[in-house]
Amino acid sequence: MTYTGLPASVEAIRRVREDPHRLGHRAHGPEEPVAGAGHGETGPARKRIIVGYGFWIYLLSDIVLFSCFFAAFAVLRGATAGGPTISQIVDIPRVAIETTALLLSSYTCMLSFAATNARSRLWTQIFLLITGFLGLVFVLLELQEFIELAARGITPQVSGMLTSFFGLVGLHGLHVTLGGLWLATMLAQVQVKGFRPEIVHRLICFNLFWHALDIVWIGIFTIVYLLGSLT
């Protein structure tokens, strides 16, 4: 087993680059499997891999959660019960700003992680702060949208369609809000504790979480807002 001291995931990527035709099949190939990645017969993975892997699995379950709310929206989309239709409530300009904010925040989030890898506390913090700020913009805009709709009497209590609309968009908003709380905690932890291994692991997880929310939002933006505005 060649151990180069790199994180196993980086090591794995290096191997793949050098041997592009055996993607992901280390264990059966002539080469030895990557130690510390938990592959094949190499024994348990390292903590960093385990944490990231477990969090991926959590994210998959979260995606399933969202897909139920997507499914509910698909089922109830036409159930307006005499109330407004979806095309009457979507406000594309605002959602465009929201989307931009969220996508940018994903970018800055990634930058913060690059800074983490370079072990720069200052830049990690700065980019995390920007990420949090953009997230806040997103949540506030969404809140504004909900409040304005409510002021027009458009609430989840009106129809099945509105229920599923507020449910899906609200669930995502709730995730972003909780992500913000987590982000604030991470800011404090990085400040006080620095880049201890467990803090870095949490930063990895936070990154994954934040990007996953972005992907879900792309789905919401397309299916709820863009397709909604067409009808």
Add this chain to the structure above:
Amino acid sequence: MLGKLDLSAIPLSQPIPLITSFVVILIAVAVLILITAKGWWPYLWHEWITSVDHKRIGVMYCLLGVVMLIRGFADAIMMRTHQALAIDAPGYLPPEHYDQVFTAHGTIMILFGAMPLVLGFMNFLVPLQLGVRDVAFPTFNSVGFWLTASGALLVNVSLFVGEFARTGWLPYPPLSETTYTPGVGVDYYLWAVQISGVGTLITGINIVTTVLKMRCPGMSFLRMPVFCWTALASCMLIVATFPILSATLAMLTLDRYLGWHYFTNTAGGNPMMFVNLVWAWGHPEVYILVLPAFGIFSEIFSTFSGKPLFGYRSMVAATLFICIVSMMVWLHHFFTMGAGPAVNTFFGISSSIIAVGTGVKIYNWIFTMYGGRVRFEVPMLWSMGFIFTFIIGGLTGVLLAIPPADFVTHNSMFLVAHFHNVIIGGVVFGIFAGLEFWFPKAFGFRLHEGWGKVAFWFAFIGFWVTFTPLYVLGLLGMTRRLQHINIEAWRPWLYISVIGVGILILGVISQVMQLVVSIRDRETLRDVTGDPWDGRSLEWATPSPPPFFNFAVMPNVEGEEAYWGIKLRAVETQQLSPEPKYEPIHMPVNSPVGFFTAFFTTVFGFAMVWYIWWLASVALVAAFVGFVVFAWRDIHEFEVPIEQVASVDRARRAAREALLEKLTRQEVLP
């Protein structure tokens, strides 16, 4: 201040729940007093409540499950006797109470009885069988367990503060909406199941990660014991489907609390959406339960036949096949919805196809016994009883899976008989077989064999006497969940069923006796070798009970049936492998975070049930603060010194030397 909660929530006018709650509270207080008087709190707190040891957590899961099985059994006795007494007569349970009993029975048996037991087995066994020292996330493991316990507690609180749901174990709307069920019963259900569901999801993620990323050196996938495969499949189903349950319950919660319209029958809500969603979880759920039971049986059949499992690879393939197909059959629970012949045909066929995977397994087990030296010890009895029982249950399942036939049998007693046939014959027999099999591993002494056999025969016969009449009743047209009966022709069958319950009660008593007798005779039943059954997988390589770090040195696996290989080599060479070089071990430190989280979620759930908003907010904030405090700690692991590791392992090796001598003398091994 107290929301909807006032004195009228205590069922002062209903003697049955009142007396039951009184007895329960009395027992609880007595236990607490006993613990305090004996000064056991520090021990309990340090060794169990805050423990992050997967074995301890596994044992606590099983304990919770067993207690809840007994609670659910009490409900079952009430239902069977009530129906027998309610033929052209009032019976003794008023409708609103009878409805709570069958709802509580189903909920408790599946979610708080069988689930914790199955999760307990996975927790206890998976790291041991994989040759590692713990699961991937030990502290989260503790959180997961305590959340399940929190849900169980809420269900039981509903017995004496308020009421439980009257909607059936899957609260179908519109009945479960506020319009038709305004009380707190459904809310208790929602929060209890929601909280424990999160716990289950955590455990599922944990086990999946453990199996995929934490196997000892040499333990490639196709060398894992079948139980690990089934645990993996079951937990993948948990990860894939428990979020569906969470989502569905959240939607119903929003309907009930905020007047939304997911499932209402007004304003565009869609009740059938609930039914679809809940069964998209519900059917995989039955396989979440039964797959690990299949794993238990696989281990037992090969151990007690003294042979490797027949068709190991086909067993793995069948497990994964069932895992996937089980997510494509949910509609068979409501063929009568009227989705049309094409849809019903699809789901009818996909449901029947599951029987193919199961059939492969059944043949593999039978061929494992074929030509082996079968030892008819208690775990083996349960396993053979399972084969017989489960085949019948599977066959009636295939009958139900034929849509036109199901239009007649749907929601009849035939259906009730079917699912008890598979769940008792499969899951519960599996649990009892497993408890019998691994009890010595967990506690260091075997269970008394005589009482075990008696318990098996009572349970086996009792099961058939109780449930065969239900098949007949179903075909005679009796629907499920009847509080009052006025058809004379059903009388004899209902009576026979009560006799069966009587036999089952004897079975339960025998099991309690078995436990008592075994504890009394523990010195004679002591398992000194760590390998009481001549086992084949790595958990038998550890002493009984295993040290908290499981393995002094991580095993190096060189083939299938890891421990069997080691044993054969030892017998051949007449010696153990040379003493390894010991190193200090790092183990995770205990943590009270699981207990505190569960405390706050219990308070939160209770507050939500009774609309005590301020308390709910306080509990939420407290839970969050608790988590941050936990995340702030600096010490995650402690070191086990070499001397301790070495002394534990030398003791184990001494016991193994003795075992080796015995094995050679008896020529147990070829």
